[in-house]
Amino acid sequence: MNKKRKSYRIEKDILGKVKIPINKYWGAQTERSKINFKIGQNGSMPIEIIYAISIIKKAAAISNFELGILSEYKKNLIVKVCDEIIDRKLDDQFPLVIWQTGSGTHTNMNINEVISNRSHVIMGNKLESEINRFIHPNDDVNMSQSSNDVFSTSMHIAAYTMLKNFTIPSIENLKSCLEQKSYLFKNIVKIGRTHLMDAVPITLGQEFSGYASQIKKGLYSLKNTLNHLSELPIGGTAVGTGLNAPKGYDIKVINYIKKITNIPFKISENKFESIANHDSIVETHSSIKQLAISLIKISNDIRFLSSGPRSGIGEIFIPENEPGSSIMPGKINPTQCESIIMVCMNIIGNDVSISIAGSSGNYELNVCKPLIISKLLESSRLLSESCHSFNINCINGIKPNHHRIKELLNNSLMLVTALNTHIGYEKSAKIARCAYINNSTLKEESIRLGYLTNDEFDKIVNPSKMV
Template identity: 55%
Template sequence: MSVFRLEKDSIGYVEVPVDHLWGAQTQRSLRYFKISYEKMPNEIIIALAQIKYVAAMINSDLGYLDPDIAKAIMYAADEIISGNHFSEFPVSLWQTGSGTQSNMNMNEVLANRANTLLFNNQKKNNSNKQLVHPNDHVNKCQSSNDVFPTAMHIAAVVMLKERLLPAIIDFNKTLFDKSNNFKDIIKIGRTHLQDAVPLTLGQEMSGWLSMLEHNVIRINDSITDLYELALGGTAVGTGLNAYPEYSVRAAKELAILTKHPFVTAKNKFESLATCDALVHSHSALKCLAVSLIKISNDIRWLSSGPRCGIGELNIPENEPGSSIMPGKINPTQCEAMNMLCYQVLGNDTTINIAGSSGNFELNVCKPVIIYNVLQSIRLLSDGIKSLHYHCVMGIKPNIDRINYLLNSSLMLVTALNPHIGYDKSSEIVKIAYKYGLSLKDAAVKSGYLTEEEFKNFVKIENMVNDL
């Protein structure tokens, strides 16, 4: 049988389970937002705790918060930052668009945990100091309207800088090595899924590397706007009930705490009313997803077969590919990558629509925006690591197949254009295709070239120069 305690908020009393730290507003949220199973990501919980830690410290330093209360709040916040008490944050993602339920959930957990710490200390010292209030103390100089977007930016920056970018950079090192190792392997190129002129396997893979290098630049560029924090704007951006120096000091302390260069937003009205910085940042993630789909599909095509497809690349044999066809190996890492990238593209649509849902002084779709942003970062980070370590690192060229397809290609005829012209070269291709001849035999049969001239003009190694 459950045991409850009474907690009070501005509406009245609410029964709360005695074995949990949350309070009345969190309990009301559990009653009125019974929607699906998505919860606020732990990265947001940690960011909220970091904000409360810094707020308590600054309010105490400025003389507006009792030092003992501030220390208790900071101690409780540090416990959460360290990874404790995550089960105390049960509210649904599908809540008030400002994130108020999550902000109050944090305020109540910190207040109750701080009260426990103070109570234990008071018993030792026989003192009777004021207990911690979730609004008056933990939320001092704050509003959900500036706290939650600040947490969104902190969580996004930390995830991008500490999780996604390192995964891409690590992947790029392998692509660089592969490109260099395969620089002398000449293969046939393809455009429109049809044979084209030759290039090297190293050149082909250098294109993948360049795509990801440009994505790193795009992501880093987008992070600049995320460094601006809304904290200090309070309810509508005017900073009501916050002290003039509070916003600058809060950003500075959060930068120290997180080790990322956060600053106070230049215009708090913009930082509360919009989520444009996150919309912009996710557009860079969308570009990354598009690049990864291209790379994954190239690997799938080039490794298709092994006998009845292109078969130029051999991929690692990680697991059986079929429950009925023995010996089948499938490009499963590429398929997983494609699926998660499709999810990222879908997330971008959601973020765009939600980002446009700001009215007057507040965007009211913040929880779904940050949920999708953080999911995209997690998916891309983990997906890149999986593709990297379980597929790309183990890619090996199938030299025999590469050479066979290269020497069978009719598009080598392109080397003849400067010597006999486009029309005569095209005629040679048609003869070769119609009669099943090699390109050299077709050229001789056409009468436009001798065998010796063909050998002098069609030198494959001269067709793959790097620009």
């Protein structure tokens, strides 16, 4: 009779023995974290952090080899496994949540253990109890490093990469589309509004130019944060002093990180600051929040301008993407506007979390690192995807409702503002008030009150000359 194959193996750490699933590469420290922090249904450590730490491990192994403290064979094994992780071949080996130690040590050890045990298998061995590792997770994979400088560095790598490859391009595309609409709508004169009430005329293009300018300035602010974000504290080890890291290690490892990522990273101006605090991410997220605030304003304007179709403002048409009601047939809602507004509200909430977490550095270490980076990456990803969706499913398809724009413009009492410099504020106000009370036109009241002739009124009150 065949014996049933065990579903686990035994590994040891300084606290004793731990059962590990037989098909997993992680080790005792990972399993302890998995057991002790069963918190949250969707709180996994962002995969971008896993890839970023793997880039650091790869760069560190090469640097340690070149500095003569790691053998070439061990270096090659570590690099090979790191490449597998970066290529997404081992995604199921990183089970830990962000709600763990505030330094991210558990995730750093998770990766160290996976690299160690995967190297063991690559060498032709099996994962069994009491593994005699050739590649040690601490002595070899974590050589010249501490979780404190590794995780801090990975935060910057992951954030910069996300912003560069996804967030900034999406925002730039939205800005370009808004600028294009501004140009296309430049000659469409409409009524302006302040305090939600009728104001003097403006062109639809001018209105959209304001939206484009908001996004442009937010994008400028976001890009300006990249310089601070490009500073990496790797080589500072536990508290920034560089204890146990050889001379020249930080320069080498950052040069390799630059080559792998094609991003101009540099050594932190002050490693103590970069490990103990995360003001750079606070700064970056503040710019993301600025964009979120702008997008809420823009989205609300667009859904109000398109409201109706017959009983609202209805000055623009937005794309009809899907039915809007389960009970009202034919109803279409501004769903893209509503979606991006909710995303931006979430981003503002994330900014509060990052602000509080960023202030929670104690002495030489911030102890909210996983929370800070998870919120930054979530906001960056959501902003990227929502801007893309908003752009292609709403902004790109906006068209003016010429008939409604003209109707509302010609019916506005605030065109009377053009008379101020000709007959004075008091007489102009009387014309507007009488037109409102009598439900008549400005022209009719101007003539009835004897202030202007028909031709004089037409010459002065010309909306196209008021913009």
